Amino acid sequence: MAKxxxxxxxxxxxxxxxxxxxKRTRDIIEKxxxxxxxxKKWDERKLAFEVKKQKRGLYVIAYMTGPGAMIAxxxxxxxxxxxxxxxxxxxxxxxxxEEMERVEPQPIVVAPPREDRGFGFDSGSRGDRGDxxxxxxxxxxxxxxxxx
Numbered sequence: 233m234a235k236x237x238x239x240x241x242x243x244x245x246x247x248x249x250x251x252x253x254x255k256r257t258r259d260i261i262e263k264x265x266x267x268x269x270x271x272k273k274w275d276e277r278k279l280a281f282e283v284k285k286q287k288r289g290l291y292v293i294a295y296m297t298g299p300g301a302m303i304a305x306x307x308x309x310x311x312x313x314x315x316x317x318x319x320x321x322x323x324x325x326x327x328x329x330e331e332m333e334r335v336e337p338q339p340i341v342v343a344p345p346r347e348d349r350g351f352g353f354d355s356g357s358r359g360d361r362g363d364x365x366x367x368x369x370x371x372x373x374x375x376x377x378x379x380x
Contacts, residue, residue, distance in 0.1 A: 235297045237269070239324040239332075242310070243317040246276055246288025256315065257292045264305045266298035269329060275337035283317045295324055295332040 240261070244253045250273045258268050274291040283289065303321050310319040324332070 235267075236300055237324040237327065238266075238296050238298070238303065239322050239327070240294045240296060240306070241274070241320045242292045242294065243283065243319070244290040244292060244315065245284075245286045245317060246290055248290050248315065250290065253290055253292050257294050260306055260309055261294060261296050261298075261302075263309075264298070264302040266296040266302050266306070268294060268296050270295040270332045270335075274335070277337075277340070286317060289317060291337070293335060295327070 240257070242253070242257050244256075254271055254273065258271050261268050261271075271292065271294040274293040276288065276290045279287055279289050307319055307321065310316045
């Protein structure tokens with residue numbers, strides 16, 4: 233049976249303890265025949281939207297090897313679990329062990345607010361869209377054609 237490398241991102245509630253979350257992640261992977269290469273806290277962040285009534289989340293990243301058949305049972309266990317919110321498993325065969333150990337969260341970049349929301353028109357005006365007569369050379373129905 234071939235052993236493939238995978239990256240698993242586990243999302244715990246923000247109130248979860250780091251050591252307990254990392255241990256829980258390791259236990260799930262090893263329970264289904266996987267070998268943990270690297271398992272650590274990745275980050276704790278405010279979630280973009282609520283997941284199971286949680287607004288903050290603790291991310292644990294785990295790199296593992298094992299048969300591809302272990303992914304479905306791991307995902308099923310996470311979905312049935314009350315203490316893990318989500319999981320995302322991807323292929324990590326392109327990463328070396330050194331790269332796995334160096335993985336750190338990236339900063340969140342927020343774009344500055346734009347001041348010119350009107351696209352050059354007065355505020356509230358959407359301009360001529362071409363379907364309301366405007367100045368695009370449309371003629372009214374009661375006008376005669378120009379070349380008649």
